[in-house]
Amino acid sequence: MKVIINLLFVFLIVTSCTAQNQVSKEKNKEFQYDNNNPKLVVGIVVDQMRYDYLTRFDSKYGDGGFKRMIKEGFNCKNNHFNYIPTYTGPGHTSVYTGTTPKYHGIIGNNWYDKEIKEMVYCAQDDSVQSVGTTNDAGKMSPKRMKTTTFGDENRLFTQMKGKTIGISLKDRGAILPAGHTANAAYWFHGMDEGAWITSTYYMEELPKWVLDFNASGVAESYLKVWDTYYDISTYTESGNDENLFEGGFKGKEKATFPYDLAKLKDDNRGFDILKATAYGNSLTTDFAIEAIKNEQLGEDNITDLLTVSFSATDYVGHNFGVSSKEIEDTYIRLDKDLERFFEFLDAQVGKVNYTVFLTADHGAIEVPAYLQSMKVPSGYLNNTETRTRFTDYLNAKFKSSDLIENISNDQIFLNRRYIDSIGLNINDVQESMVNELIGYKHVEKVFSAHTMTTTDFTTGIESLLQNGYNQKRSGDIILVADPAYISYGKTGSTHGSGLNYDTHVPLLFFGKGINHGETYDKTVIPDIAPTISALLGISFPNAATGQPLGFVIDKND
The missing domain is CATH 3.40.720.10 (Alkaline Phosphatase, subunit A)
Structure with missing residues (x-):
């Protein structure tokens, strides 16, 4: 009887180990993805x-x-x-x-x-x-x-x-x-x-x-x-x-x-x-x-x-x-x-x-200063001059400069709540600003948020702007400077x-x-x-x- 019990015990151990090994193999197999992939x-x-x-x-x-x-x-x-x-x-x-x-x-x-x-x-x-x-x-x-x-x-x-x-x-x-x-x-x-x-x-x-x-x-x-x-x-x-x-x-x-x-x-x-x-x-x-x-x-x-x-x-x-x-x-x-x-x-x-x-x-x-020395069209944007002129336009056109919340990353963010409170249409305001800014020195192109969200551009700078335009986060007006004109110091390079x-x-x-x-x-x-x-x-x-x-x-x- 004791021999039978011992044999049964050995059988259970062997069976258990075999089962555990099988489970282990299956577990490893579960996480063995395509071995041909790079490690x-x-x-x-x-x-x-x-x-x-x-x-x-x-x-x-x-x-x-x-x-x-x-x-x-x-x-x-x-x-x-x-x-x-x-x-x-x-x-x-x-x-x-x-x-x-x-x-x-x-x-x-x-x-x-x-x-x-x-x-x-x-x-x-x-x-x-x-x-x-x-x-x-x-x-x-x-x-x-x-x-x-x-x-x-x-x-x-x-x-x-x-x-x-x-x-x-x-x-x-x-x-x-x-x-x-x-x-x-x-x-x-x-x-x-x-x-x-x-x-x-x-x-x-x-x-x-x-x-x-x-x-x-x-x-x-x-x-x-x-x-x-x-x-x-x-x-x-x-x-x-x-x-x-x-x-x-x-x-x-x-x-x-x-x-x-x-x-x-x-x-x-x-x-x-x-x-x-x-x-x-x-x-x-x-x-x-x-x-x-x-x-x-x-x-x-x-x-x-x-x-x-x-x-x-x-x-x-x-x-x-x-x-x-x-x-x-x-x-x-x-x-x-x-x-x-x-x-x-x-x-x-x-x-x-x-x-x-x-x-x-x-x-x-x-460096634009270097390009200028080589007679290549290039230069530096005068943002102070641009802001002064733009503020004068806002005061003359809308009797207020409070329409602007922020200017950064070549974008203008409008105070939409204020614009609505004084009875102006946001699309009309954007279009007016586009027509104003396109006349500024070294401004190559200007686009409104309305244009970015209603026109499908497939080529050129316009397409690149649209691919970078996030309706939830981007501004109301986007400006593009002349080629090789930057907002930066006179030394070193930049990008954008x-x-x-x-x-x-x-x-x-x-x-x-x-x-x-x-x-x-x-x-x-x-x-x-x-x-x-x-x-x-x-x-x-x-x-x-x-x-x-x-x-x-x-x-x-």
Whole structure:
């Protein structure tokens, strides 16, 4: 009897173990998605990168960065933004949502909120708290973005098993690409701290690896002399080092190499000075590598996403301009950072296991003062003169200037309640203002909200304005300046228009599932998210208007 009981006990144990193994296998099977998908997708946005930086500095690039992407991947040579305004917040959002501000709602970096009657910031969220600092720099989230990203869709598709992490020196460059469901977004807080931070939207405290990185002294190690990577005499693709068109740093008389960052930091917001040098991108690369290692990104068959925005290029461009030695050196050094980043991915994730795309959030204009010296039509808008003339018109036409609530981002927001209270028709007021403003110096075009919402534009600047016009958030009047005329200082570059210098940016795909080749066919920024979604076999972002670029995807991989 005892033998029978023992045999029965053994049978039950074996049966139970077999059942558990079967359940385990079924569980694993449940989360084993298409093994042919990349284990890791890396989205790279280079802030303020014009397309011609790929070609102009080509002879200075090595074989492992930009050139590797072009040689082994696919180069879309005629890639453009298809909306206005071309700013950082809208740019990063459009790359990852596959649509334009008309739908995703990020109409600028800052904009006038018509409901609360004040300016708001695209990533601002006072309902969350800073993590990693006591400064308010961490009170950020993606709540103002109205749509999903392809990272969100990948998270939903994998039942939240695939990770998403966003990294950038800028909060908006980390938060908006990562989406609403991201595991984490980290950005760099300079000043006297020099630390990577986040918000309680994602977590209550920083992971140990982030704390260790912040305590490691890596950021401080870049407070050193910034000199050219190669002999400055070989930098023939840029202008003279000393010129009239660059800003430079406080505490240094001339905007010329070299720059002793340790000595200059106290006059330039401490660690924030790193953001405006090539070393800001190196610091971002260091942190991205640590994120991949410590978050185990790309270590299983469920696709993870890392979004990386290299922001230093934008700060350098704004400060020194498109044709500066500083911008050339920044891209030479970025190319080196990309090379070591790809080599790390090869070793850590596996050369055949990851996919990368690289693009920009906007381009940049040549410094208008420089263009003027070359006899190219260009210049600077006199906003004070325009406002004075416009106020005089309001008082003469409507006996009041109270019709205006706000003027920002080349838009005029009307006080609709006041206009209604004095018995005026809003469409008539808009049309009158359009007819007035079109006569102003260096105003190329003017459109009303009524026109934007009742006319279907399919080509030209008008179409780009419409793609950037969000009926709920945009203004009543939209102004377009003459080409190469900007509201900015006399040194450094800026952006925001629908002209080619702001819209034409790189688009490179590289890695698993990507064809080798190039095209001059026009592609647009909202095509990126549907292309990656198609590659992964997941739902497109919920408001995507772009189309998947089928010629990019290698259907045999």
